[in-house]
Amino acid sequence: MEKQTMGEEEINMHEEMRRAFALLSGKWKLEIMWLLNQRVYRFGELRKAIPGITQHMLTAQLRELEADGLVSRTIFAEVxxxxxxxxxxxxxxxxxxxxxxxxxxxxYGKSVPVKPSARGRKARA
Known part of the structure; x- marks a missing residue:
């Protein structure tokens, strides 16, 4: 499934899949998308739900997901x-x-060895 033809245009599926993988390849993107697939979250709720993520990294990952059209951000004019x-x-x-x-x-999850998490900040108790 390396190349497909659409009309006169030839598509390299390997390159297309690389583009697709890049959309979700950020350090925390899959976890963010998993949570948002469950329900709508506020920023603080997301940060608490993802142990080890920093505020800066969560902001960066959300901005990338928003720019790629995978996440929408709604600001409510409240105080x-x-x-x-x-x-x-x-x-x-x-x-x-x-x-x-x-x-x-x-x-298969039970057969996967548990690895200590060394990424991001330490989760608060």
Missing amino acids: PPRVEYEITHKARGLGPTMEALTTWWNE
């Missing part, structure tokens, strides 16, 4: 301001992929 994040219609198309990963993990 103090409220900001909510949710996945877009385009990102909802990844739902079957997340369900497949869940099914795979339920079958």
Whole structure:
């Protein structure tokens, strides 16, 4: 499945898949997308839900996801301001992929060795 032809145009599927992988290849993007697939989150809720992520990194990853059209950000004109994040219609198309990963993990997850997490800040107790 290296190359496909669409009309006169030839598509290199390897390159196309590299582009697709790049959308979710940030350090925390899959975890963010997993959470947002469940429900709408406020920034602080996301930060608390992801042990080890820094405020700076969460902001950077959310901005990238928003720029790629996978996350939408809604600002409410309140005092103090409220900001909510949710996945877009385009990102909802990844739902079957997340369900497949869940099914795979339920079958094989126990056989995967637990590795100590050395990334980001330490989770607060």
